[in-house]
Amino acid sequence: MDLEEVTLDELIKGYRLLGKEGMYECLFCGERFDSDEIFQIEDRFFNAERTVSLHLGDSHGSVFEALLQLDKKHTGLSEVQSELLKLFYNGLTDKEIVNRTNANSVSTIRQHRFKLKEKEKQAKVFMAIMHTLAKEQAYEQVRKEDKIVDAKYMITEKEQEKVLATYFTNGLDGAIETFPSKEKRKVIILKHALNRFSPGALYTEKEVNEILKTVYTDYVMLRRYLIELGYMDRNKDGSTYWLKETK
Template sequence: MDFITYDIEQLKKGYTYDAETETFHCLICDQTYEKHEIFKLDERFFDAEGMMQHHIREKHVSVHHYLLGLDKKVTGLTDHQKKMLMSIQSGMADKEVAEQLSISPSTVRHFRFTMKEKARQAKVFIALYDLTFLEPQSFVPVHAHATMVDDRYVTTEDEQEKILKNLFVSLEPLKLKVFSSKEKKKLVILKKIAESFTPGRTYTEMEVNEHLKEIYTDFATIRRYLIEYRFMARSKDGMSYWII
């Protein structure tokens, strides 16, 4: 899960909704459910969002449980602090938490106070982070159908311009010099090539191949990655292709 990409409410829910594709997407495991589908489970019926919530409970217990299971370098919490948060979240009173963990109730109260202070500091830190690292630079938007969004997709417009300049012989017409194995560079290349297709048009495989041959000799590799990284889709029989 990329914690920079998603806002706090999305992280708390554990899933997002993509209005363009009308799908709910689990942030933990990439399970998706389409909005207009109805799902039957154990004689009960769920809409897509209800099914996503059921999925998180069944597969991940809860978002709270998943986040607490992350490494200390991600959460900043010790194992003892995680146990206290789990106990408090379950609804235990301070005295019950203290008895369970063999500590004093005053220690639990102090922990609650400390967590509130950390939350206050975190809000200020996030504001400072955005002001320092995000606002002065212009970042390239992540394409709508990207999955497993992580640091590979964090690219400034300046970085994108340098990558295009170094890896393309020409941008008009589009001629690729080398298809980089570096993930960030690969995504910039694929995005640029995808933009050379006409949105809304359906292509045959031969048309896609001919188009890509004009850009790069290893057209089959480019075609495969366009689909793998969800810049392009194809029909089940492999006869039709289109930009998504």
């Protein structure tokens, strides 16, 4: 099993769906189950996902046991830690574990429990670090390949140009016929609409509506989005509007 190709959720389940092949694959032995088939087990019938789940229990005991049987280079666990985790999994008390192992006392077992909990906390932090690193590297790669015009939504200059050309078919000063459902595209349209307002100017609600009508027929929706996303602000009674940020 190549851990680099497996997600955390897939590891927890013990299987993954191979999209191109349409197969559910056991991570520990590689057995596959076609998602288009129905499988009979004794006198009952199951779909592929349920079948691979049952297979894990029948062939590997459980996902927990199968994971513990992975090489130390994958688990990072010592033999003692692996043994203790099995006993914890089986619900033995600390006193019972002392009788089943070479541990000197209950306090020794409790210390092992504490160390394993600390290891869990460290793993969470490490996962967060690696996730953040990967995200930053992806951002840097995009930045090198194309200019970023909106870091929050990771919108590139090329992406912005493409969306504007797609929706403003009658020119960038014209109106759009449909409003996008995807968040990035919404942001691109809305930030372009801001160009029709002047920084520092104050507008009545009617004036805002008239300007937004030149962008899209549902000007009320546009006005709401501009407020919700923090591009425009207004006073408490809604009589005056202004830009919070220009681009």
